[in-house]
Amino acid sequence: MSDAPAKVFPKRVFSGIQPSGGLTLGNYLGALKRFAVAQNEGTQTIYCIVDLHAMTVWQDPEKLRHATRELAAGFIASGIDPARSVLFNQSQVPAHAELAWIFNCVARMGWLRRMTQFKDKAGKHAEEASVGLFAYPSLMAADIMAYHATHVPVGEDQKQHLELTRDIAIKFNHDYGVDFFPIVEPVIEGAATRVMSLRDGTKKMSKSDPSDQSRINLTDDADAIAAKFRKARTDPEPLPETLEGLDGRAEARNLVNIYAALDDISPAQVLAQFGGQGFGVFKPALADLAVAKLSPINAEMARLMQDVAEIDRILGNGADRAHAIAEPILDQTREIVGLIRSRGR
Ligand code: ATP
Ligand code: MG
Numbered sequence: 001m002s003d004a005p006a007k008v009f010p011k012r013v014f015s016g017i018q019p020s021g022g023l024t025l026g027n028y029l030g031a032l033k034r035f036a037v038a039q040n041e042g043t044q045t046i047y048c049i050v051d052l053h054a055m056t057v058w059q060d061p062e063k064l065r066h067a068t069r070e071l072a073a074g075f076i077a078s079g080i081d082p083a084r085s086v087l088f089n090q091s092q093v094p095a096h097a098e099l100a101w102i103f104n105c106v107a108r109m110g111w112l113r114r115m116t117q118f119k120d121k122a123g124k125h126a127e128e129a130s131v132g133l134f135a136y137p138s139l140m141a142a143d144i145m146a147y148h149a150t151h152v153p154v155g156e157d158q159k160q161h162l163e164l165t166r167d168i169a170i171k172f173n174h175d176y177g178v179d180f181f182p183i184v185e186p187v188i189e190g191a192a193t194r195v196m197s198l199r200d201g202t203k204k205m206s207k208s209d210p211s212d213q214s215r216i217n218l219t220d221d222a223d224a225i226a227a228k229f230r231k232a233r234t235d236p237e238p239l240p241e242t243l244e245g246l247d248g249r250a251e252a253r254n255l256v257n258i259y260a261a262l263d264d265i266s267p268a269q270v271l272a273q274f275g276g277q278g279f280g281v282f283k284p285a286l287a288d289l290a291v292a293k294l295s296p297i298n299a300e301m302a303r304l305m306q307d308v309a310e311i312d313r314i315l316g317n318g319a320d321r322a323h324a325i326a327e328p329i330l331d332q333t334r335e336i337v338g339l340i341r342s343r344g345r
Contacts, residue, residue, distance in 0.1 A: 010150070012147060013039075013152070014143065017049060018049075018054040019071045020067065022218065023070075023074045023207065023218040024205050024215040026206070028218060029191075030192060030195060031153065031155060035075070035080055035153060036079030036080060039079070039085045045080075045085040046085065046086040048089070049075075049090065052139060054067070056130055057121070057208070069308050070301065072311045073301040073311060077296075082317065086318050086321045086322050088316075088322045092319035093146075095326035095327060096142050097139070099142035100141075102333060103138040103145075103172075106138075106171050107168050112137060112138075112164075114160075115136075118133060137164045145168075145182075147325050148182055149182070152184050152185070155193055155195075156193040156194040157204055158186070159188060163186075169182065169183055170183060176337065178336055195257070195258060197211075198231070198233065199211060199233055201233065201253075202250060216228055218297055219298060219302075229286055232283065234255070234279050238275075239275055239276065239278075240252075242271065242275070245271075255282065256270050256271065262289050
């Protein structure tokens with residue numbers, strides 16, 4: 001490649017969430033809450049309900065439609081303003097799927113085979129998994145690159161996929177001798193970048209986990225939230241005074257991190273407040289805090305879901321705005337790789 005200085009891309013934030021079930025506390029703290037922060041900092045923010053990603057495992061069509069609208073309500077209730085951020089569902093903007101195909105031809109089999117998310121989700125049944133589940137990271141790279149996004153706020157579990165996105169951009173730029181796709185920065189920040197299951201401190205909390213007891217859903221009411229924290233797995237020791245005291249105590253660490261992220265304080269500050277106290281004191285305090293923070297979101301989601309026509313209108317507007325950004329980038333991509341477009345098409 002030439003010695004010309006690398007192109008500087010303007011800062012643009014993109015991220016997505018799958019409508020693969022209801023939103024969890026993990027999605028809220030690891031993603032949604034931080035999406036609103038990025039929007040409020042005044043950066044251009046593009047947020048996508050990635051329905052094509054959800055399809056990589058079986059989705060009942062009626063449930064998928066419902067989950068897509070409910071997720072849109074979750075975005076808005078968490079502070080995403082459809083006038084300031086671009087909010088839409090992926091399948092309404094065809095650039096994602098087309099660019100994903102081009103990236104399927106850039107990414108290597110060996111790169112995708114290393115992805116731990118595929119191994120976790122396919123488990124022992126890799127031969128029966130969909131081709132889409134295997135190729136998921138190419139579509140994710142396309143989601144981001146279709147907008148020339150430079151910053152992607154995500155939870156810790158998506159770090160490996162973002163590294164793959166960088167590898168795809170680097171290989172594309174290299175193979176075609178261009179400086180066309182930016183090399184994205186993962187933005188993985190805060191006390192709760194990896195919220196763990198309430199049943200198993202070694203597994204991340206997921207909306208697709210078969211056990212509802214493993215997670216707090218944004219649609220859970222106060223009683224359900226309190227009951228789930230009360231039953232959350234912990235050890236018999238009181239909370240330590242210092243962070244080092246959490247070593248080897250995954251479940252305790254998880255609850256401390258959740259408290260810190262909900263209250264916008266550091267885990268050390270949580271321990272300064274609760275060190276020496278048992279879970280009999282800490283769990284109810286955590287439940288009260290979670291209810292105080294989540295119930296306004298929960299109520300707003302329920303209110304928004306009463307008018308699905310309005311949600312569909314918001315998603316349609318967002319899709320028009322997303323399409324206007326992505327289409328010229330896709331057009332240039334087609335030109336770079338040698339795909340002919342007849343005039344006016
Ligand atoms: P699924 O189980 O269907 O994969 P999920 O709960 O993992 O669902 P995704 O839609 O895959 O949710 O991810 C949406 C965003 O939420 C991503 O940025 C991801 O990193 C973040 N996220 C998911 N789970 C957690 C978690 N337990 N802690 C922090 N962030 C999370
Ligand atoms: Mg996931």
